Amino acid sequence: MMNIIGLRKWFYGLSLLIILPGIASLIMFGLRPSIDFTGGTMIQIRPANQITIDKLRAVLESNNLRDTMIQQSGNSFIIRTKPLSIEEQRSLVSSLESQLGKITFDKIDMVGPTVSAELVRQAIILVVVASLLIILYLSLRYKPVFAICGVIALLHDVLVITGLFSIFGVLFHEEVDSLFVTAVLSTIGYSMHDSIIIFDRIRENMKFIKKHSFEEIANFSTLQTISRSINTSFTVVLVLLSLLIFGSPVIKWFIIALLIGIISGTYSSIFNATALVVDWTNFRKRMKEKSK
Numbered sequence: 001m002m003n004i005i006g007l008r009k010w011f012y013g014l015s016l017l018i019i020l021p022g023i024a025s026l027i028m029f030g031l032r033p034s035i036d037f038t039g040g041t042m043i044q045i046r047p048a049n050q051i052t053i054d055k056l057r058a059v060l061e062s063n064n065l066r067d068t069m070i071q072q073s074g075n076s077f078i079i080r081t082k083p084l085s086i087e088e089q090r091s092l093v094s095s096l097e098s099q100l101g102k103i104t105f106d107k108i109d110m111v112g113p114t115v116s117a118e119l120v121r122q123a124i125i126l127v128v129v130a131s132l133l134i135i136l137y138l139s140l141r142y143k144p145v146f147a148i149c150g151v152i153a154l155l156h157d158v159l160v161i162t163g164l165f166s167i168f169g170v171l172f173h174e175e176v177d178s179l180f181v182t183a184v185l186s187t188i189g190y191s192m193h194d195s196i197i198i199f200d201r202i203r204e205n206m207k208f209i210k211k212h213s214f215e216e217i218a219n220f221s222t223l224q225t226i227s228r229s230i231n232t233s234f235t236v237v238l239v240l241l242s243l244l245i246f247g248s249p250v251i252k253w254f255i256i257a258l259l260i261g262i263i264s265g266t267y268s269s270i271f272n273a274t275a276l277v278v279d280w281t282n283f284r285k286r287m288k289e290k291s292k
């Protein structure tokens with residue numbers, strides 16, 4: 001029988017190897033907030049003719065838009081600038097089409113500073129409330145140690161996603177928006193659901209398996225549920241990959257965030273959450289023996 005729990009130090013090490021570069025990037029560069037959180041106007045265009053960023057910037061400057069950020073991805077351009085009124089947007093669209101030829105406008109979004117500040121506040125509240133509810137639920141259903149270790153595993157997943165997107169921001173100038181918050185919350189829910197499956201199996205096995213140590217029961221329970229966890233995650237990943245390949249480019253990074261979250265959540269629930277419970281239980285057992 002494979003001893004997954006016995007290999008937990010290797011899995012801890014792999015987690016640190018993935019998380020630490022992301023933490024370093026978060027400390028040095030942070031996340032690149034989109035207009036959802038900063039306010040402004042975002043226009044995504046696909047010109048029919050070949051154009052350069054310099055040519056596009058010249059058109060924008062002719063419309064008194066000097067402090068703009070332009071990001072190119074293939075034949076698409078994303079323009080981020082100050083908040084524009086409806087009339088200013090129409091004028092800009094007309095100017096772009098007259099000077100650059102036929103253009104497809106994939107997206108035009110505008111978020112005011114008041115709305116963006118409210119979105120930031122709501123995003124923080126959502127993550128905090130979700131974490132507190134999870135701790136409360138696990139504490140009531142299981143022992144508090146399960147709740148604490150489950151939340152640590154969730155923190156692992158959040159750090160993986162935010163750390164990688166901080167790196168993506170540096171390498172690809174990718175920004176985080178309200179969909180990113182949705183991906184993080186979805187990951188928290190998925191990862192916790194996976195951990196609960198294993199915790200439930202541990203609790204059931206402890207009722208009937210009396211001759212083995214807690215570590216052995218935890219390992220046996222993990223092996224009993226691992227195929228279910230991996231198969232479920234594999235199915236979800238296939239769906240997300242299909243959306244990534246055939247779906248709209250607008251949701252590309254949202255799908256990538258979900259893919260990272262599902263893979264990280266599956267990994268942490270199988271290899272980290274239960275292992276942390278075992279280490280905590282063993283530590284408390286040693287402390288009790290020393291106090292005697």
